[in-house]
Amino acid sequence: MVCAVEAVPYEKIKAQFKKGERVSIVTCNTCTRSQEAGGAKLMEEISQKLVQDVGIEVVEEIVLTIGCNFDYYDYAKPASDVDKILCLGCWAGWSVIKRKFPKIPVVAGVRTLGVPAMNEMLKVVTPEGVES
Amino acid sequence: MIVVLRNLDYAQIKEKLDKDDKIVVWSCNDCTKYCDLGGRKNLKALAEALEKDGFNVIRQELVGVSCQPPLIRERTKHKATKEIYKDATAVIVLACTDGFLKVQRVFRKKKVIQVGSSVGLGAYSKKGGMRLVVPLEETGLAPLVEGYTLEEVASKLKMKSGPVV
Incomplete structure (x- = not known):
């Protein structure tokens, strides 16, 4: 289950938002939470900071049990009338949001380092449009 | 996944x-x-x-x-x-x-x-099953938001997909 991830530094996330933008934030509650790159608590912290520091409007915050399962998004019924989506999930979760909302920019707040194989890290190819 | x-x-x-x-x-x-x-x-x-x-x-x-x-x-x-x-x-x-x-x-x-x-990271849905969206570098495949079916990937990598029996 666990892919290896790390959080994108807050300053890099912050730089991708502008004052007044309507934003929804989605986090995965599995791999990213267990590696402190996502999860409800971190999402709350980042959300509050972006509101204070940038002046975005957070339309909704969504915690998904697994971010790489389309069916969870369908149940969550995420808003489609937002300017941007901040994804605190791995790149597979990011791909799911991109596919569901192809016209909305999706900011990747998490870097995917790879797939573990015992003591090795099998590297993945970086999708275009994410912070590598 | x-x-x-x-x-x-x-x-x-x-x-x-x-x-x-x-x-x-x-x-x-x-x-x-x-x-x-x-x-x-x-x-x-x-x-x-x-x-x-x-x-x-x-x-x-x-x-x-x-x-x-x-x-x-x-x-x-x-x-x-x-x-x-x-x-x-x-x-x-x-x-x-x-x-x-x-x-x-x-x-x-x-x-x-x-x-x-393991060949990479995938996204799953009940309707579409598992699809590979972020491949391992070693596969030589490019990331794809729409994803590759497991049959496609297996064919490209000369592997097999699905149950053993």
Whole structure:
């Protein structure tokens, strides 16, 4: 289950938002939470900071049990009338949001380092449009 | 989720076994299940096929996740399974590369057979099944938001997808 991830530094996330933008934030509650790159608590912290520091409007915050399962998004019924989506999930979760909302920019707040194989890290190819 | 494809078909698995092996068929119940390689149904089908072909399957083991060594080690210590694992001579693993390697490390004196390998990260839906969206560099494939079906990936990588039997 666990892919290896790390959080994108807050300053890099912050730089991708502008004052007044309507934003929804989605986090995965599995791999990213267990590696402190996502999860409800971190999402709350980042959300509050972006509101204070940038002046975005957070339309909704969504915690998904697994971010790489389309069916969870369908149940969550995420808003489609937002300017941007901040994804605190791995790149597979990011791909799911991109596919569901192809016209909305999706900011990747998490870097995917790879797939573990015992003591090795099998590297993945970086999708275009994410912070590598 | 980790996308797991198959390295072996049923005949190749049988070639690695001896008739006097005491076999555990082991499956991860997470990513590998979503790839339709492991999970309860596929574990049972493989075990029953082997039994039908005259092999001695002494246990079918379904593990929540196979990439967590404490869950593997627990099987060697728990009173309900300790003796079974002491007797076992072969473990057939339906799991990702990491899940296989961790089982192999715990059962280092036994014959541990790798059936699946990780090829990247996937996105799942009930309707579309598992699709590979972020491939491993070693596959030579590009990331694809729409994803590749497992059949497509298996064909490109000269591997196999789906259940063993």
